[in-house]
Amino acid sequence: xxxxxxxxxxxxxxxxxxxxxxxxxxxxxxxxxxxxxxxxxxxxxxxxxxxxxxxxxxxxxxxxxxxxxxxxxxxxxxxxxxxxxxxxxxxxxxxxxxxxxxxxxxxxxxxxxxxxxxxxxxxxxxxxxxxxxxxxxxxxxxxxxxxxxxxxxxxxxxxxxxxxxxxxxxxxxxxxxxxxxxxxxxxxxxxxxxxxxxxxxxxxxxxxxxxxxxxxxxxxxxxxxxxxxxxxxxxxxxxxxxxxxxxxxxxxxxxxxxxxxxxxxxxxxxxxxxxxxxxxxxxxxxxxxxxxxxxxxxxxxxxxxxxxxxxxxxxxxxxxxxxxxxxxxxxxxxxxxxxxxxxxxxxxxxxxxxxxxxxxxxxxxxxxxxxxxxxxxxxxxxxxxxxxxxxxxxxxxxxxxxxxxxxx
Amino acid sequence: xxxxxxxxxxxxxxxxxxxxxxxxxxxxxxxxxxxxxxxxxxxxxxxxxxxxxxxxxxxxxxxxxxxxxxxxxxxxxxxxxxxxxxxxxxxxxxxxxxxxxxxxxxxxxxxxxxxxxxxxxxxxxxxxxxxxxxxxxxxxxxxxxxxxxxxxxxxxxxxxxxxxxxxxxxxxxxxxxxxxxxxxxxxxxxxxxxxxxxxxx
Numbered sequence: 001x002x003x004x005x006x007x008x009x010x011x012x013x014x015x016x017x018x019x020x021x022x023x024x025x026x027x028x029x030x031x032x033x034x035x036x037x038x039x040x041x042x043x044x045x046x047x048x049x050x051x052x053x054x055x056x057x058x059x060x061x062x063x064x065x066x067x068x069x070x071x072x073x074x075x076x077x078x079x080x081x082x083x084x085x086x087x088x089x090x091x092x093x094x095x096x097x098x099x100x101x102x103x104x105x106x107x108x109x110x111x112x113x114x115x116x117x118x119x120x121x122x123x124x125x126x127x128x129x130x131x132x133x134x135x136x137x138x139x140x141x142x143x144x145x146x147x148x149x150x151x152x153x154x155x156x157x158x159x160x161x162x163x164x165x166x167x168x169x170x171x172x173x174x175x176x177x178x179x180x181x182x183x184x185x186x187x188x189x190x191x192x193x194x195x196x197x198x199x200x201x202x203x204x205x206x207x208x209x210x211x212x213x214x215x216x217x218x219x220x221x222x223x224x225x226x227x228x229x230x231x232x233x234x235x236x237x238x239x240x241x242x243x244x245x246x247x248x249x250x251x252x253x254x255x256x257x258x259x260x261x262x263x264x265x266x267x268x269x270x271x272x273x274x275x276x277x278x279x280x281x282x283x284x285x286x287x288x289x290x291x292x293x294x295x296x297x298x299x300x301x302x303x304x305x306x307x308x309x310x311x312x313x314x315x316x317x318x319x320x321x322x323x324x325x326x327x328x329x330x331x332x333x334x335x336x337x338x339x340x341x342x343x344x345x346x347x348x349x350x351x352x353x354x355x356x357x358x359x360x361x362x363x364x365x366x367x368x369x370x371x372x373x374x375x376x377x378x379x380x381x382x383x384x385x386x387x388x389x390x391x392x393x394x395x396x397x398x399x400x401x402x403x404x405x406x407x408x
Numbered sequence: 409x410x411x412x413x414x415x416x417x418x419x420x421x422x423x424x425x426x427x428x429x430x431x432x433x434x435x436x437x438x439x440x441x442x443x444x445x446x447x448x449x450x451x452x453x454x455x456x457x458x459x460x461x462x463x464x465x466x467x468x469x470x471x472x473x474x475x476x477x478x479x480x481x482x483x484x485x486x487x488x489x490x491x492x493x494x495x496x497x498x499x500x501x502x503x504x505x506x507x508x509x510x511x512x513x514x515x516x517x518x519x520x521x522x523x524x525x526x527x528x529x530x531x532x533x534x535x536x537x538x539x540x541x542x543x544x545x546x547x548x549x550x551x552x553x554x555x556x557x558x559x560x561x562x563x564x565x566x567x568x569x570x571x572x573x574x575x576x577x578x579x580x581x582x583x584x585x586x587x588x589x590x591x592x593x594x595x596x597x598x599x600x601x602x603x604x605x606x607x608x609x
Contacts, residue, residue, distance in 0.1 A: 062602075062603055251471045252512070379574070389570060
C-alpha cells in the first residue's frame with residue numbers, strides 16, 4: 001500500500017556541477033567494469049552492491065555474472081527502435097564476453113580486478129546549493145511504498161537557472177529506502193490537487209497539465225543525479241517548489257533524508273526546457289487482463305525533444321512514444337518494451353529530436369493485470385484504476401522539450 | 409550425498425527424502441556469533457527446524473528480514489527451531505552482529521555463520537535468502553521437507569511486488585507442524601548467489 005504525507009519544509013541551502021561523459025570503448029575487464037558498472041556500483045553511485053573493491057566483486061561475482069549474462073545488467077535501452085539514447089551503458093558482445101570470462105571463477109576475478117580502485121562519493125561542494133525538507137522521517141521496516149510530498153521554500157538568492165539536481169550523498173542514497181525524488185515548480189497547484197476532494201492522488205504527481213512533477217527533473221535509485229544536456233537549463237521558480245519522495249521498505253527502520261543539491265547552469269545553457277506530461281486517461285485495467293491505451297497531443301510550436309522521464313507502477317509493462325505528421329508518416333521516438341524499476345531514470349537523446357508544429361505525438365502504455373505479471377501484487381488479480389500504487393497505477397511519461405526557436 | 413539432495417530437487421512434488429548430512433558429525437565452521445560451534449541438526453528426534461540462508465549486504469535478503477522475524481516467532485510458538493545462516497559472511501564478523509541487531513534478528517532467531525558453506529552444501533541451497541525446513545532424526549540424519557523461497561515478494565531479480573502473493577515457507581511450516589507434507593517440497597528462490605569456497609567440501 002502506498003501512503004502519502006505532505007510536509008512543509010524549508011530550504012537549507014543549494015550547488016554543484018556534473019557533466020555526463022561518453023563511454024569509452026573497453027579494452028579489458030577492468031576497463032569494462034569501470035566504464036559500464038562502477039558509476040552506479042560504487043560510493044558515487046546508488047546501486048546496492050559495490051564493485052569498486054575486489055572483496056565487493058568477489059561477494060557478488062555469481063550475481064554479476066548471471067545478470068550480465070541474461071542482459072538484466074547494466075540497465076540499458078539499446079535503441080532497437082526510436083532515436084539513439086545518449087550515454088547508454090549497453091554492453092557490446094565482445095565487452096560482455098570479456099566481463100563474463102573475468103567473472104567465471106574467483107581466481108579469474110582476482111586476476112582481472114586486482115587493480116580496481118575504490119571510488120567514493122565526492123564531497124558536495126557548495127552548501128549554498130543544498131536543499132531539503134526541514135525534517136527527516138522514519139520508514140518502517142516492512143510494508144509497501146510510501147509517497148511523501150514536501151513544500152520547500154527557496155531563498156531569494158537561489159539560482160535562477162539550473163541544469164538539474166543530485167543527491168548530496170550518493171552512498172547514503174543507495175542504502176536508503178528512497179526510490180524516486182522528483183521536483184516540481186508549482187507547489188500551489190500540487191497542494192490544491194492534494195487537498196481537493198475525490199482526488200486519487202495521481203495528479204498531485206503532476207501527471208497532467210503544464211507543470212508536472214518531474215518538470216525540474218527526477219532522480220532514482222538507479223540514477224542519483226539528473227543533469228540536462230549541455231546547452232539546456234530549467235528556469236527555477238521564485239518562492240517555493242514541491243519535492244516528492246517515493247520510498248520502499250528495505251527490511252529495517254530507516255531515516256529518509258531527502259537532501260539534494262542544485263546543479264547550476266552555465267552561461268552557454270541558454271535553451272529553456274519545459275515538461276509535457278502524457279498519461280493514460282480514465283485508466284481502468286480489468287482483472288486478469290492486459291491493456292494498451294494511448295494519450296495523444298498536438299504540439300503548438302516547433303520543439304526539440306531533449307529527453308524523457310518514465311514513471312510506472314506495478315502494472316506498467318511497456319511504453320512507446322511516436323509522432324506523425326500524417327497517418328502514413330509515423331516514426332518511433334522512444335520505446336521501452338519491458339519496463340522495470342531499473343529503467344526508471346531520465347533518458348536523454350544523443351541529439352534532440354525535432355518535432356514540428358502541428359505534429360501529433362502519441363504515447364502508448366501497455367499494462368498487464370494478469371497473474372503472469374511478475375510484479376502482480378494480488379492473487380487473484382483485482383481490477384486496477386489510476387491511483388496510488390500498488391492498488392492503483394500512476395504511470396506517466398514526461399517529455400522534456402525546448403522551444404526550437406527561442407533561447408535566452 | 410549430492411545424489412540424494414539432487415533427487416529432492418527433481419520434482420516440486422517429490423515426497424520428503426531422508427538425507428544424511430555430511431560426515432564427520434560436525435559441520436565445519438558453523439558457529440554462533442559468539443564463536444560457539446553449532447549444528448541445527450541437534451535437537452529432539454522428530455522435531456522440526458528451519459534454516460534460512462541470508463546475507464548482510466543482499467537487498468533481497470534484507471527486504472525479507474521482517475518476514476523472517478515473524479516466521480521465527482511463528483515457528484517458535486510451535487516448538488520449531490529457526491536459524492538464520494550467513495553462508496557468505498564478510499571477513500569482519502562485527503558486520504554480521506551489527507546487521508542482526510539492525511534488522512531485528514538477534515532476539516527472534518539464532519544467527520549462525522557458515523564460512524565454509526557446510527550447511528549450504530549439505531542442503532543444496534544456492535541463494536540468499538533460501539529456506540530449508542527439515543525434520544530431525546535421532547542421529548543427525550534429517551528429512552528435508554521443503555527447500556526454496558520464503559515467499560514470492562521477488563518474482564525475479566529486479567522484479568519486486570508490493571506484497572507477496574505466496575507465503576511458501578509459512579505454508580510449509582504449518583503443513584509440517586500439522587503432521588503433513590508441504591504442498592510443494594521445492595520452489596525456486598530468488599536472491600543473491602552463495603559463493604562456494606573452493607577449499608571446502
